[in-house]
Amino acid sequence: MTQTDHREPAGTTTPSGDGERAARGVPGTRAVVGARVPEAGPPVRRDRLAALDGLRFLAALSVVLFHFVGQVPTTMETIWGRPVGTVFPEAHGYFAFGRLGVELFFLISGFVICMSAWGRTPRDFFISRVTRLYPMYWAAIAVTACVVYFADNPFGHPPARVLFANLTMLQKPLGVENLDSVYWTLWPELCFYLTFAVVVWKGLTYRRVVVYCGLWTVAAVLAPGAGIPLLTLLVNPPSAPYFIAGMAYYLMYRYRPTPLLWGIVAMSWLVALHYLLTPGGGRVDWDLWSPGRGWLILVITVFFLLVAAIALGWTSRLRWRGLTVAGTLTFPLYLLHDAIGVTVLHHFGDRADPWAMVGATVAGLVALSYVMQRFVERPVARAARRWLSSAAFSLKPPAPHR
Template identity: 30%
Template sequence: MNTRPAGQDYIATLDLLRLAAALAVVLFHYFFRGAAAEGFLAECYPLAAPFALYGYLGVNLFFLISGFVIAWSAESRSWDQFAIARFVRLYPGFLFCMTITFAIVVLAGSPLLSASFSQYAANLSMFAPAFGQPFMDGVYWSIVLELVFYGWVTLALFTGLFQKRKLELIFVWLTISALNEFFLGSGAARLLFITEFGPFFAAGVLVHHIHAHGRSLPALLLLAAAFLISCGTLSVTRHWMQNHYGIAVSSANLVVANVVMHAALIGAVLLRHRVRPSALILALGGLTYPLYLLHQNIGYLAINAATPVVGKWFAAVGCVALMLFVSWAIWRSCERPAQRLLRIWLGRAVDIGLARFRRVSTEAQPAE
């Protein structure tokens, strides 16, 4: 769900890993969640559901990748450049996909789904629940956590702590995460410090630190701690799924899956020279963000509409293919041009604002 920083080599394997994470979430929604407790889909997929059940872990993999890429991006930018880059990366695609979802739900969602203009207006902020409205699509919750993570990285860059005290910051973050998830259980801390998923972000940052600066005992110990804490925090979602759906991935299998996810990120970095960058891989990486934002609610409506005509399997598989194509089209024809324009406009606006601030600060200083 992220871009690569300018001026550094493009790691094609990360885009492929990002696509795998997005597809895992899509399969989870189409072949398990859609027909589970909420009943979004009229037909269930008992043959695929035991495998699709693991797909929600694609979000955890996203957070791992995000930690790596955000650390990579932050090292080459000032705090204001980083903030602009992150906003430009997320908001245009979010706006396009959220608007498309709103339009389709209003036109064809009833009685399964509904949307209002007040909900749409609240979602423009990306923090709809803060305004008393639900997300336009349930997957947006993870975008909020990404934004909180970006906010902390921006603050760390602004204060200089990211450059000088990165490992110490991660130690404090992991300590807060462990204390809250295993002992305190504060919902406010879980949101403010992302304590449930913080170990995944932190592990990604640490993998980048080791990749960029070499192995050191503190970094390796912190990476091991992040992995162990993340094994524990995975139980939070496991208990929720058990209570909500009556089924969940076993604790042992979650540990195995966590090993696979961390190994996949490390492997993608180690094998970065084995996969040559290409326009196809760039497109596959680019479409993952629109795919993630678009697929759930629109997919449920499309599968329900197509199932009586072509059968449930053709409907679901065809919907996956359709979502891939539509997501690619949005990335290429809408998201990328909007990002270029917004990057230029915001860069100029911030430069003007900082110049005025410096001038006012200089004028306010007393004369010698």
Template identity: 30%
Template sequence: MTSIPAPGRDRLPSLTGLRFWAALLVVLYHLSRQVGTVPVVSEAVWYGRSGVTFFFVLSGLVLAWTYDGAHVPAKLFLWRRFARIWPLLAASTALSVAVWAVMDRAVSLKAVAATLLLVHAWFPEPVMFTGGNPAAWSLTDEAFFYLVFPALLALLAGRRARTWVWTALAVTCATLVLWPALSGLQPTTRSWALDYLPLTRSLQFVLGVVAGLALRRGWRPPVSLPVAAGLVIAWHLALIPWHHAVPDALWYSPYTASQWLSAPIFAALICAAARVDLDGRRSGLGGPWMIRLGHWSFAWYLIHEIVIRAAVFHWGKPAPGGATLLFWAGVLLASLAAAGAAYQWVEHPAERRLRRIGPAAGRPRHPQPPSPVRTH
């Protein structure tokens, strides 16, 4: 048996560095849509909400890599995840509500409560996504993933490699089927079902889980990190002509496709980055500053839209051109600095305190290396 994983992070440092770039993609997406566009950059990140898909896949992979064979009790696992995400969720929601109040915008207490209880993405009403912290909807999905993960790991961990392959193919095909199958729904309901609902988004998490199990048991992806990164870039560039040809309001527009169809590409990128670390090579993603920025990425994700909202309210939207670029730079720096402070003084210390008062980890066991992948 392996020992219970320690709270330490960065066993695969390149994945920590990748978190920063995925968060940056989301931040640039919101800047483009809520502040104003910057030539070339805005077109490339117009569907940068796909960065959330990256995080869903990454979450499944890292959890499977960390907990496969560790025999961690579900109660301990869930407490660790609560300690990881809830303190900063509560702090950022309070900040968000304060900014709404300064803007003299009505705040739904029901929506705030749903946000803090991590259930608001289960409701199709748009007010649920603006009453608390709008960016926090994805944490409802993550909370659902955490709840099902122990059972999912028990179901998949002891299987042969072909089971993982078939599972990956099944969730990918389910994505391709659900997208047009739900096209007949009313647009608001369709958007909720495809873009927010934890049940549908869990397909991306499951893809990450099977990839993490395969990596843990010795499988290595056939594509290199530069090739995988090139595929991600090419995918987002391919969305540009698609965007010009099809309005976002239509079901076959790139808005939902950018989030749903990108999961296998992001899985390839994450696995390729992990392979670099496992092979003992350097990727440029695992340096001290990249790891630091990766640690800040969760806070950045939760805080950046609040900073954008406050800045636009105070100064108004900038004029096109250099003023927009300067506004972007100010928001990027201010929100990233706020994220660093939030990580240092809220997220990290609160997580450590909650871990100390939570369920005991028990006596560590002597670790054994993971079994190799069984191919038949």
């Protein structure tokens, strides 16, 4: 909603938009592969994929605008204090599609996490994920808690145990509500990291990533009917196809497109649409929105095509630094916008033109995200990385007392 320092060989991402360096390019040869399946090779390219940065920022922005303009009519009335028909009579239905920005986040995350983990040890992978997620997440929780507990906001005031559970980022398996609704995307990301860490531990190769994609696809399809809540909780069926397709796209980028990889992408696209369009069976109940389901198919298909264009190298000449800067703002913008923005609009939305209020609020949140990323997330993550890399966190047992 995916979300590192300059020493890392590649970028990272979350829903969450997860990856400050998300788009640093990687390895890879595009040479034709013969009978042998390609294995991991040393990185030979270090350029960033600016298109991924820009795409991730657009995904975050679409989610922001969804929360401010496109939510269900009852929620919009709570935020703005009047019926949505009097605020955004025409635009509301279109901005409802903004919530699909999360699916784009997951698609990019599969690409970028696979890219950033290549050639790393399990310990390096663990440190990179922890220091990428938790510093900004904890800072966002501090800000959100102030809004939720001390401001007159439309969210209510949850009990203190909700705050403590959310600090672990494990509120989903603990059965506790999210302090901010946008935090739900962090659990699918964590599950992806947890299971992918097994492949990192074995050593990333073309074959192992392909097998991992196949096993996760089977698990995502079987989980809903298996009657095993733990399996469903771990594999996240509605979200899984996007991560899987993202990894297949990365393999195309690192090596070359093959019928096998296109098959994984096509299967992921079909499964993703199944879960998206299943009434009450996926993440979104689109019957509460007015847009037609045909538009949903179109939007998701466009997302897959955009990441395909990056994987095929069609955007390699796009290197505008502004996209890179925008990419670094994605994670803080995603985490901070809901509690702050909705509260601001709730109190001041009737004092100016609604679109002017939305524009000013979004601009203010982007500025705040820059400050948080530059002066909080980056230095804290750097210090945490040094700390976790020190001997104090080695798995070797300490010397016994004498």
